Amino acid sequence: MTRKTIYDDLGVPRVINAAGTKTRIGGTLIREEAADAMRNAARNFARISDLQARASTLIEDVTGAQAGYVTSGASAALILSAAACIAGDDPDAMRRLPETDGLPDRIVMPRTHRTGYDNALRTSGATIVDIGTNDTHLGTGSVDVEPWEIRSAIDEDTAAVAYVAKPYTEPPLETVTEIAHDSGIPVIVDAAAELPPVENLSRFVEQGADLVAFSGGKSVRGPQTTGILAGREPLIRSVAAQHLDMHAADPVWNPPTDILDTSQFDGVPRQGIGRPLKVGKEELVGLIRALKLFVEEDHDARRQEWSQRNTLITESLHSTPGFVVDITANDGKTAVPEIEVTVDDSVVGMSATELVGLLRDENPRIFVGADALDDGKFTINPMCLDDDEASYIADRIVSQVYE
Ligand SMILES: *Cc1c(COP(=O)(O)O)cnc(C)c1O
Numbered sequence: 001m002t003r004k005t006i007y008d009d010l011g012v013p014r015v016i017n018a019a020g021t022k023t024r025i026g027g028t029l030i031r032e033e034a035a036d037a038m039r040n041a042a043r044n045f046a047r048i049s050d051l052q053a054r055a056s057t058l059i060e061d062v063t064g065a066q067a068g069y070v071t072s073g074a075s076a077a078l079i080l081s082a083a084a085c086i087a088g089d090d091p092d093a094m095r096r097l098p099e100t101d102g103l104p105d106r107i108v109m110p111r112t113h114r115t116g117y118d119n120a121l122r123t124s125g126a127t128i129v130d131i132g133t134n135d136t137h138l139g140t141g142s143v144d145v146e147p148w149e150i151r152s153a154i155d156e157d158t159a160a161v162a163y164v165a166k167p168y169t170e171p172p173l174e175t176v177t178e179i180a181h182d183s184g185i186p187v188i189v190d191a192a193a194e195l196p197p198v199e200n201l202s203r204f205v206e207q208g209a210d211l212v213a214f215s216g217g218k219s220v221r222g223p224q225t226t227g228i229l230a231g232r233e234p235l236i237r238s239v240a241a242q243h244l245d246m247h248a249a250d251p252v253w254n255p256p257t258d259i260l261d262t263s264q265f266d267g268v269p270r271q272g273i274g275r276p277l278k279v280g281k282e283e284l285v286g287l288i289r290a291l292k293l294f295v296e297e298d299h300d301a302r303r304q305e306w307s308q309r310n311t312l313i314t315e316s317l318h319s320t321p322g323f324v325v326d327i328t329a330n331d332g333k334t335a336v337p338e339i340e341v342t343v344d345d346s347v348v349g350m351s352a353t354e355l356v357g358l359l360r361d362e363n364p365r366i367f368v369g370a371d372a373l374d375d376g377k378f379t380i381n382p383m384c385l386d387d388d389e390a391s392y393i394a395d396r397i398v399s400q401v402y403e
Contacts, residue, residue, distance in 0.1 A: 001364055001392050014364040016389050020336065020381035021193070021218040025367050028384060031221045034290040038223065038282040049244055051284040053256035058288055059230050062295050063212070064202040067236035067259065069243070070216070070287050071227040074192035075120040076277040077213035078162075081188045081229065082107060082124035083273050084211070084238035085160035091269040094242050098125030098273060106157045107188075110145040110171075112136075113164040117190065121162055124273060128162070129153055136170075147175050154183045165191040165204055165212075177208030186210035186235065192227075195219050196335045198299055201230075211235055219336075219383065222290030223283045237261060242272030243279075303337070309382040309390045310339050316394035320401065322347030328379075338369065339380040341397075348401050352378045358400050359393075366393050 007014045021028045030038075052069060059068020071077040086105050087093035093103055107126045109118065114130055122128060131153045132145035150161065150171075161180040163173060173189065180187045189209040194200045196219055204212045209231070216226030229239060240259040250268050310327055317325050317339075324342040343352040350358075353373045359366040369379030382390065 001389070016364050016366045016393055017384035018380045018382075018389075018393050019367040019369045020338075020383055021215075022367070023217070023224075027215075027217040027224040028219065028221050030217075030223055030286065031290050031293055033293060034222055034286040037289040038286040041282045041285040046281050047255075048279070048281060048284070049240070049255040049259065051281060051288075052240060052244070052279075053258045055284055055288050056236070056259055058291060059228060062201050062291065063205050063228075063230040065205045065212070065230035066233040067231065069229045069236050069239050069259070070279050070284050071213075071229050071239075071243070072225050072277045072279050072283070073217065074190065074213040074215040074227040075117055076274070077211075077227040077229040078117065078120035078188065078190060079123045079277065080239045080243055080274045081211040081213060081231075081235070082121045082126045082160065082162075083242050084235045085186050085188065086124060086126060087242065088238055089234065089241075089264050091241070091265055091267075094238075094272050095270045097242070098123065100125040104157050104159045106155075107160050107162050108150060108153045108158055108185075109162040110150070110169075112144040113162065113169060115164060115190075117192070118162065121188070126159060129158075143170060145171060147171055147179055150176060150179050151182075154180065154185055158183070158185050160186050160188050160210075162188045162190070163209070165189050165194050165200075173204060173207040173209065177210075181208065186232070189213065193218055194335075195294070196299055196303075198295060198297075201295070205230060216287045216290065220287075220290050220294045222287040222294075226279065226283050226287040228287070228291065237264070239274070241265075241269050243274035243277065244272075245275065245278075246271050306382040307337055309385060309387060310337055310380070312387065312390050313380055313382075313394045314339055316391075316398065317341060320398050322401070336381060336383050338382070340372070340377055341380070342375075342377050345376070350401065352376050355397070355400055359396065362396065366396055368393070368397075 005014050015025045055070045056068045105126050106129050108129045111130045111132045131149045135142040136144050177187045189204045189212045192215045211231035214228040216222035217224040248268050253268050314325050322344045326340045329337040345351045356370050356378050
């Protein structure tokens with residue numbers, strides 16, 4: 001692993017990523033074509049609103065939504081979504097956020113959908129109203145959220161219902177959108193990591209979601225600091241009005257009408273709450289290129305490549321005493337087959353936690369999945385590895401234990 005990188009020039013250890021698309025270790029590897037597009041954009045100017053209008057067309061095509069917008073990540077898309085649901089097309093409400101006095105600012109969310117990412121929703125000024133229980137874990141047959149609980153949580157202060165799309169989240173999205181729409185309330189869906197499968201680009205829109213957020217820096221392999229927001233036109237327009245730079249002279253203010261209808265406003269709105277979340281021309285063209293390529297990609301071939309890489313790694317690890325190696329191919333929870341290694345510390349002489357720590361301290365650093373250390377397990381995700389790296393990490397794991 002003597003590959004020479006910019007990180008070596010800087011004296012920063014490189015990471016070999018067997019953990020999947022994790023922001024803290026750099027997310028994903030951007031597609032070469034997207035990086036080339038960014039280099040070209042870096043040499044030439046374009047009006048950001050024109051690029052956003054172009055991106056909107058592509059996002060409409062690939063998601064089936066009425067409009068789309070490029071954000072600086074799925075988290076940023078959640079802030080902007082909440083801000084759009086609170087402020088609508090009211091420039092004075094936009095100006096005031098995150099102060100929400102007198103505005104509907106409650107976001108109803110099932111407790112089991114709460115994540116560390118939902119402070120993004122609150123950054124808009126919203127307050128989350130968390131409903132339901134964790135009762136499915138009691139094994140009594142009782143569910144976490146009853147549809148009636150969502151219905152009764154909605155009142156005149158409600159701005160939106162938020163939903164985190166995971167293969168295991170309940171109740172079904174259609175149930176939630178139906179209830180919310182009965183009261184005229186939009187539904188924001190966090191689907192940041194739900195690609196692949198590629199069909200998910202349109203699935204949540206079809207199920208009635210009003211705004212859907214995806215990461216551009218996960219398996220789409222766009223720029224790390226991009227997100228894709230797909231949704232209803234009036235909401236996307238509100239997002240644009242609260243995100244685009246608004247230091248403009250009114251008489252010549254003329255952004256593309258598909259994403260911002262200037263006739264809605266009696267003058268130029270103020271810089272909105274989204275202004276710190278800026279998206280540059282380079283990120284915009286990089287995301288457009290990457291999203292198009294993601295949609296056109298042979299997804300079966302990619303999955304097969306991951307499976308072959310997993311086989312390569314498991315062949316080395318299977319014969320290691322003290323390791324039990326499984327592949328979580330079709331557990332319904334993950335679209336990417338991962339290797340799961342259970343470490344018997346009485347045989348291996350160290351715990352999964354110790355091993356994972358030692359691998360991270362190597363140079364290059366090796367990051368494996370650490371979500372199941374309490375069960376004595378680590379995982380290997382093939383999507384951010386190449387074959388050389390796959391062989392290398394298998395060697396290093398065995399060497400850490402038996403050398
Ligand atoms: C990754 C992720 C996010 C954040 O996405 P960014 O594009 O990194 O901002 C939000 N929600 C969930 C569920 C995620 O997995």
